[in-house]
Amino acid sequence: MLKKNYLLAPGPTPVPINVLLAGAKDTIHHRTPEFVSIMESTLEKAKMLFQTKEKVYCLIASGTGAMETCVVNTVAPGDKVIVVDGGKFGERWAKVCKSYRINHVAHQMEWGTAPSGELVAELLAKDSAIDTVIVTHCETSTAAAADLQAIAEVTRRRDCLLVVDGITSVGALPVRMDEWGVDVVVTSSQKALMTPPGLGFVAVSERAWKRIDSFASPALYLCLKAYRQGFPTQDHPYTPAITLLRGLQVALRMMREEGMENIWRRTATLARATRAAVEAMGLRVFARNPSDSLTAVLLPEGFDEPTFRRRLREEYGILVAGGQDQLKGRIFRINHMGYVDATDTLGAIAAFEMLLSDMGHSFPLGAGVAAAMQAAKES
């Protein structure tokens, strides 16, 4: 039977054909008025993703490169950092800090949990030297989401900088940088932004700029000062990823038309429907603080996860992600960010049902989809 491709891993996510085709347009030079105007209007639109009035900076880098940008620019010599580490990507912040020999405390959390305001307040109370807090808004490896607003309240009170990995949150979950008082938020193109991988984004508060301006960054390519210099003419310090930016222009236009509040609502609805389906199929959502941007589904003990994902791909054309490290073989992860709709998601849930049932997991066939539809209707 014909099988289409359903890319439902939490990034790279599907890219709309109009975004892809925009990247296939005639090559233009980056120092032309035509490209400068694309860059300007696109980065202006990118502010809505972070709900900020501040400028958003765009680099050629993967998410990790964008995370490193935050650290090398905002952690000055003498600063002390807390990294809240609840999974693979929290761990990565600690790795970046270690690479640059930054004075940091990595607070390890149980995988599947995510930091609250209280936790960050406790951590800060223990050590008066801390002036920078780094958290992961949504931890992609566990699909757990932190309470960013509450954390920002705490860091504001203490006058700490709050640096946030928003890679699987920005554009999918509400992030209100200015209102909440978040200082640095990083994201990348291949998640909620419906654009191919290759672009990293950093939004920076005025407070963070004061820190950045107070010392020389130990890196050149990722130094934000060089990017700021280009404004307002957007004269990029290095050759920008022209074709990806052309795609982004179209993607952000689509996002503006749908509206951020509507996008957040859609994402939340798909997540809620998926979680309802998971329970109805007799499985469990892994995260204790589940994110709306993706769902990690805990499989029954001893279930043959590699075969499940292989057959899902081969028989249904659906690609979901497996677990990483300690979660390998125990969970699979399905994406709700970006170019995903109800039909995609309900179809995928039906495929999960067919295959789970075929592989001997017992539950009333149809219960997952029914629960998902009910949850979607109630949203």
Next chain:
Amino acid sequence: MLKKNYLLAPGPTPVPINVLLAGAKDTIHHRTPEFVSIMESTLEKAKMLFQTKEKVYCLIASGTGAMETCVVNTVAPGDKVIVVDGGKFGERWAKVCKSYRINHVAHQMEWGTAPSGELVAELLAKDSAIDTVIVTHCETSTAAAADLQAIAEVTRRRDCLLVVDGITSVGALPVRMDEWGVDVVVTSSQKALMTPPGLGFVAVSERAWKRIDSFASPALYLCLKAYRQGFPTQDHPYTPAITLLRGLQVALRMMREEGMENIWRRTATLARATRAAVEAMGLRVFARNPSDSLTAVLLPEGFDEPTFRRRLREEYGILVAGGQDQLKGRIFRINHMGYVDATDTLGAIAAFEMLLSDMGHSFPLGAGVAAAMQAAKES
């Protein structure tokens, strides 16, 4: 009159439509057998660009990011570096070294000249502490090319690492990494590789790997060890730029079909023809050691360069680059790398003639194109 677009600046260079369309294909995930096989075969083909048997590493980064990768990986604490700086991009190497507080001597050369083997031998003789030499093969800001083979002979004799900016040389000028004994060569996608900007490449000798393995790189994202770990499964440590790599696959297939020797010959022929035209139009080639990958044309004293380039764009659809810093307003630069052929180049020379003559520069109309054709015929 209809005007097509002729992108003749020295990067980004024109991208063939089949390369662009390959980037517009259905999005795939990077941890699938399909993508891993694209990555493997493409990086295998990339070896021909450097004429090396060693693995070529590909990162999401601009050329500057790729340059920084070389420095943070190969310059260990205690090492001492000579940077040969003959223009804007030589200067950039020094900036990278400065950012990382690396013990380095920047040897400034007159713009338009390029280092010879003798020069590097002299510099090395002066300071026995030097163990790393960084040179720019072709200095894009002046269009001057260094004698890389002779320099490599010198650094081999002294057992220094030789690190090379090959951004406007690899894929256009002969670079025989293994044969000449060059240690690290960096390039990027948007020059001779006919691919949109966004990918950086680093080829690394066994000798260089010994150095890299001897210390912990002060960076994470640009740390080459993480990329090597992925081999041979090519399991990329971070999300790769999937669409750009799909484009690259097609571009390298085209390059392999044409053959590296033929590409080098074509590039040299276009450069020779252009230089002949420049002289015949009563102008001068700026560089004393002209590169074949691009030509910098010195305009007559007092000539209105901004108007020349603006009219070239508006009336002929041709985009060439101006001069940078001390060369601003004095030169323009035309590209010979990548997807450029004789018709493009002869057409552009004719446009230069029309406009130069219209702007009051006196020379026999047609002399430029005639000289170019003659030079091309003799190549």
